[in-house]
Amino acid sequence: MFNTFWMILKRDLKLALRRRSEIFTVLFFFIIVVSLFPLGVGFNEAMLQQIAPGVAWIAALLASMLALERLFANDYVDGTLEQMLLTPQPLSMLVLAKMTAHWLLTGLPLVLVAPVVGILYHLEAETIVTMMFMLLLGTPILSMIGAIGAALTLGLRGGGVLISLLILPLYIPVLVYGSGAITESTLQSGNIEPHILLLSAFLLLSLIFSPWATASALKISLE
């Protein structure tokens, strides 16, 4: 079972490395959105520090949506997905491998590039560390919930727009707790622990339910 998990993970990473543009699209989209805000709202240091958490998270939500449509689409078109449904392994395990690959390619780079946002928005080192940690906790949730939407809209015309409408409302808890923690960490009396606990709970919840929900959605889409 774990053998197939590694096979899919390795194959998806290998495919992505042979088409690097797709990884960079997501990363540069994130960087550009984040750097547009200071140009639009001005360079007031206090204000930038105040909006930084929200801007970083909204940019991360949108960036992770960019590659969602392709998560299953290529495998669907060339028949690989059909073959995955016919393997003796549980489909949710295979789906989890694809989610992991999606996170490694779109979520992890955002975590690593977060210090750039910090510098751009005059954040303190401590806040930057909190931001990276919250992104590390939150971005896997984005990939996992996003996969459900990608599976549900598979093969539909205009599926890309539909994914956003389905998935963005579900991203709200991640946005609230994720940016909330970063804001708290800038305050003297701030306490980020509740945010971390709630986001972790949300992560565990989606880890349990999203592979199963995505697998069910894929079965319906392929019928």
Add this chain to the structure above:
Amino acid sequence: MSLTVSNLQCTRGDRQLFSGLNLQLSAKQLLFLEGRNGSGKTTLIRTLCALFVADKGDILWQGQSIEEHLETYHNSLFYLGHLNAIKGDLTALENLRFNHTMSGQDCSDDELLDALERIGLFGYEDYPTRQLSQGQKRRVALARLIVNKSPLWILDEPFVALDIAAVELLQQIISQHIETGGMAIITTHQAVPLTEGKVQHLNLDDYAATSGMESYV
């Protein structure tokens, strides 16, 4: 080993494709699935793979319902449809290795290379498959048949896009599979000569719903 289908009925959208379909397939048997275009050959094949849910009827593998014992059934099943399930960015060998491992069977790289050589792709193992022709891509997909050990093969139009040499080779591979105790269901108009074993023909037009037929006559 046996596959039993009884009283199967399938509907696609509003149109009933066939009803009251029965078939029985045991070891060393080959079933040709025939019927005009749109008679539901692909739907029947997808139903037999448990990719599509029938309205009515039972499909039993070794006497057990395939839905209740899905893992056992998928372990004994090899399916190849119209789509090749290969990635243009991966080489022929990488594609074969991935697809073969996915079906839960182990195989050394040497065996995989032998399979590619036998299917006529010697020298093409390390090319990205997007550089190969349609027929060669189909051969990459069909190379899985050589290494596959599942008893039941379900092949939807396997001869499409192949040249004469490849058609002959595929006929050999299929008849070898049947002779060594396997079974296969194939939709095609190409005859597969067998030296032993039994060939069945099933024409879906015989099971077509009467109400749907009238508009075509």
